[in-house]
Amino acid sequence: MTANPHPTAGPPPAHGHDHAHCIADALMRADALCAERGARLTALRRQVLELVWNSHKPRGAYAILEDLSQREGKATAPLTVYRALEFLVEHGLVHRIESLNAYIGCAAPGAVHSGQFLVCETCGNAVEIDDPRIRAAIGTIAAEHGFQVSRPTVEVRGTCTDCQEKTP
Amino acid sequence: MTANPHPTAGPPPAHGHDHAHCIADALMRADALCAERGARLTALRRQVLELVWNSHKPRGAYAILEDLSQREGKATAPLTVYRALEFLVEHGLVHRIESLNAYIGCAAPGAVHSGQFLVCETCGNAVEIDDPRIRAAIGTIAAEHGFQVSRPTVEVRGTCTDCQEKTP
DNA sequence: TCCGGCGATGTAATAAGATAACGCCATGAC
DNA sequence: GTCATGGCGTTATCTTATTACATCGCCGGA
Numbered sequence: 001m002t003a004n005p006h007p008t009a010g011p012p013p014a015h016g017h018d019h020a021h022c023i024a025d026a027l028m029r030a031d032a033l034c035a036e037r038g039a040r041l042t043a044l045r046r047q048v049l050e051l052v053w054n055s056h057k058p059r060g061a062y063a064i065l066e067d068l069s070q071r072e073g074k075a076t077a078p079l080t081v082y083r084a085l086e087f088l089v090e091h092g093l094v095h096r097i098e099s100l101n102a103y104i105g106c107a108a109p110g111a112v113h114s115g116q117f118l119v120c121e122t123c124g125n126a127v128e129i130d131d132p133r134i135r136a137a138i139g140t141i142a143a144e145h146g147f148q149v150s151r152p153t154v155e156v157r158g159t160c161t162d163c164q165e166k167t168p
Numbered sequence: 169m170t171a172n173p174h175p176t177a178g179p180p181p182a183h184g185h186d187h188a189h190c191i192a193d194a195l196m197r198a199d200a201l202c203a204e205r206g207a208r209l210t211a212l213r214r215q216v217l218e219l220v221w222n223s224h225k226p227r228g229a230y231a232i233l234e235d236l237s238q239r240e241g242k243a244t245a246p247l248t249v250y251r252a253l254e255f256l257v258e259h260g261l262v263h264r265i266e267s268l269n270a271y272i273g274c275a276a277p278g279a280v281h282s283g284q285f286l287v288c289e290t291c292g293n294a295v296e297i298d299d300p301r302i303r304a305a306i307g308t309i310a311a312e313h314g315f316q317v318s319r320p321t322v323e324v325r326g327t328c329t330d331c332q333e334k335t336p
Numbered sequence: 337t338c339c340g341g342c343g344a345t346g347t348a349a350t351a352a353g354a355t356a357a358c359g360c361c362a363t364g365a366c
Numbered sequence: 367g368t369c370a371t372g373g374c375g376t377t378a379t380c381t382t383a384t385t386a387c388a389t390c391g392c393c394g395g396a
Contacts, residue, residue: 062381077347082383098267099321101382118315131309137301138324145295146329147286153267155321156306161314210373230352245376250354269353
């Protein structure tokens with residue numbers, strides 16, 4: 001990580017797209033969403049959001065912490081990051097990937113997010129999906145059990161297309 | 169926890185069933201399955217399995233560790249428990265609930281387990297389901313993304329019937 | 337203007353969860 | 367018997383997350 005002190009200025013993370021655009025978009029949407037809700041997207045929170053969006057890989061809180069410390073030029077406490085992440089998760093700007101203890105930017109904040117992910121075990125990328133069939137199936141079976149859903153979590157581990165091609 | 173030094177000898181955990189039966193069943197199935205596979209269900213592993221089955225609530229590794237230490241009458245190292253859990257998970261006798269960092273006995277070891285759970289946030293109970301619709305939906309969308317599934321995880325947080333009735 | 341309150345952040349300590357490295361011992365194959 | 371293997375013990379350490387308490391700064395009302 002020390003090789004690239006300014007991660008956001010680096011080349012796109014081999015994902016075949018202009019990632020700077022992803023980040024800029026995410027920040028814009030976050031600004032809009034928070035303005036709309038009267039939520040305070042402070043400099044710190046915005047910075048953490050940007051660091052989360054640094055790639056399409058879920059990032060651990062302590063990895064973000066390191067980046068943040070580096071940017072600020074001074075050591076930052078874990079709590080600082082956890083609090084920012086808490087805010088971002090609450091507002092649906094970031095999702096937590098439970099099976100990795102890691103965080104990833106939400107592709108569609110504001111919209112319904114049932115939190116479904118395809119997580120590649122090889123490259124580490126995670127793609128957010130929001131499949132109505134899965135959502136429906138969960139709703140149905142929950143109803144059958146008289147279970148009231150508050151937060152459905154779907155994390156599918158496996159291998160993405162790119163990685164399958166690389167190692168056939 | 170210190171109030172009940174012999175958890176397995178206690179009353180059923182308010183779940184409306186003879187839980188001792190659940191435990192005995194689970195152990196029997198485990199014995200059979202391991203015998204069939206030539207896997208060694210040692211005394212330690214069996215003990216840990218029993219402790220996992222102590223309730224229908226997912227239990228943390230350190231909670232199990234405490235129970236184990238108490239039973240053995242001497243301090244046990246975390247690794248001991250983790251190794252046993254690893255074995256049990258590998259053989260599908262126990263599932264890990266990612267969103268809780270906790271472990272729970274598998275209701276149907278040997279059968280296909282796609283690892284789907286309804287987790288009650290109030291009472292802590294987790295019910296394993298294995299809904300073909302959810303499984304199918306995950307399979308479909310994964311295929312659509314060219315994603316090769318290795319381990320699907322579905323953990324639905326919410327409130328179970330009993331707890332809904334208690335706090336309407 | 338000053339003050340009170342509240343939300344955001346800083347600091348320190350520690351809890352909770354998990355693993356790495358090393359070695360001993362029991363079991364079973366030969 | 368001896369050797370290899372797998373299970374287990376011991377110690378240290380790492381990662382992840384939270385608790386408790388202090389401080390800062392902004393904003394509204396007196």
